[in-house]
Amino acid sequence: DADVTQTPRNRITKTGKRIMLECSQTKGHDRMYWYRQDPGLGLRLIYYSFDVKDINKGEISDGYSVSRQAQAKFSLSLESAIPNQTALYFCATSDNRVGTEAFFGQGTRLTVV
Amino acid sequence: AQSVTQLDSHVSVSEGTPVLLRCNYSSSYSPSLFWYVQHPNKGLQLLLKYTSAATLVKGINGFEAEFKKSETSFHLTKPSAHMSDAAEYFCVVTRLDDYKLSFGAGTTVTVRA
Numbered sequence: 001d002a003d004v005t006q007t008p009r010n011r012i013t014k015t016g017k018r019i020m021l022e023c024s025q026t027k028g029h030d031r032m033y034w035y036r037q038d039p040g041l042g043l044r045l046i047y048y049s050f051d052v053k054d055i056n057k058g059e060i061s062d063g064y065s066v067s068r069q070a071q072a073k074f075s076l077s078l079e080s081a082i083p084n085q086t087a088l089y090f091c092a093t094s095d096n097r098v099g100t101e102a103f104f105g106q107g108t109r110l111t112v113v
Numbered sequence: 114a115q116s117v118t119q120l121d122s123h124v125s126v127s128e129g130t131p132v133l134l135r136c137n138y139s140s141s142y143s144p145s146l147f148w149y150v151q152h153p154n155k156g157l158q159l160l161l162k163y164t165s166a167a168t169l170v171k172g173i174n175g176f177e178a179e180f181k182k183s184e185t186s187f188h189l190t191k192p193s194a195h196m197s198d199a200a201e202y203f204c205v206v207t208r209l210d211d212y213k214l215s216f217g218a219g220t221t222v223t224v225r226a
Contacts, residue, residue: 031212040219042217042218042219043157045213048212092157094212098208099145099164099207100145100212101145101147104158106155107156
């Protein structure tokens with residue numbers, strides 16, 4: 001089984017709909033992240049959480065919200081989806097060491113029509 | 114603040130020939146540097162990382178990278194490309210006292226038979 005699991009893997013939704021992307025991890029890490037990937041832009045940070053009670057905005061948080069339900073679970077919501085939120089979304093985790101690498105899920109491909 | 118520039122958006126090589134992917138970074142403090150690979154419809158996998166130890170870093174699948182502080186570079190190389198190396202590669206930087214990963218825009222590698 002994967003260390004970081006994202007559901008769903010693919011989703012098509014309509015403009016204005018609310019949608020939630022879910023992430024769970026078995027690494028036992030405190031830190032969890034949501035990134036968005038767009039062609040030619042690399043990955044950009046949406047939100048991050050250092051523990052269940054600590055949630056922070058990343059560089060592109062507008063239009064998104066998150067919930068850290070447990071150490072192992074971190075969900076991303078689009079309250080009212082719009083077409084320019086069509087992208088590949090990645091959840092990631094890392095431990096608490098400075099300068100450490102992140103472990104990524106397989107991604108959720110979201111299309112907003 | 115830190116940032117990453119991947120100098121080539123696309124690299125095409127013949128199977129069995131060397132691969133060079135170029136990455137320059139900027140960072141106000143001592144950086145940690147990573148290379149990740151993303152195969153089609155897959156998540157991101159860590160190839161290798163530099164965290165202030167040896168400047169020549171060996172990774173998985175025959176890849177290696179050299180940290181050159183004077184040139185602010187962290188280029189990725191492999192002596193002999195294999196068809197399975199066709200993928201997108203990301204250079205990533207973070208500070209040694211930080212958590213946040215900054216991604217380059219990515220380099221797509223194609224391997225010709």
